[in-house]
Amino acid sequence: MRSDNRKEIKVCYGPRCRDYGGEALTVRLKTLGIDSEAGECQSLCPHSPVVHVNDKFIPGASIDEIIERL
Numbered sequence: 212m213r214s215d216n217r218k219e220i221k222v223c224y225g226p227r228c229r230d231y232g233g234e235a236l237t238v239r240l241k242t243l244g245i246d247s248e249a250g251e252c253q254s255l256c257p258h259s260p261v262v263h264v265n266d267k268f269i270p271g272a273s274i275d276e277i278i279e280r281l
């Protein structure tokens with residue numbers, strides 16, 4: 212977690228995750244006014260899209276799962 216207590220969201224932007232939902236999740240988060248960063252491949256590619264919210268990875272992440280962690 213950031214020092215200002217805001218949640219840190221990193222959407223994997225490796226080639227597999229980007230093409231299998233990561234890019235769409237980034238756009239959806241932005242439309243909801245939620246900031247996210249592009250994350251690096253975590254070698255969890257078969258479970259794409261992978262999203263990291265603070266200290267936990269969400270494999271096969273959906274927008275609802277991300278929001279639940281916020």
Ligand code: FES
Nearest residue numbers: 223225228253255
């Ligand atoms: S491309 Fe996302 S974990 Fe590898």
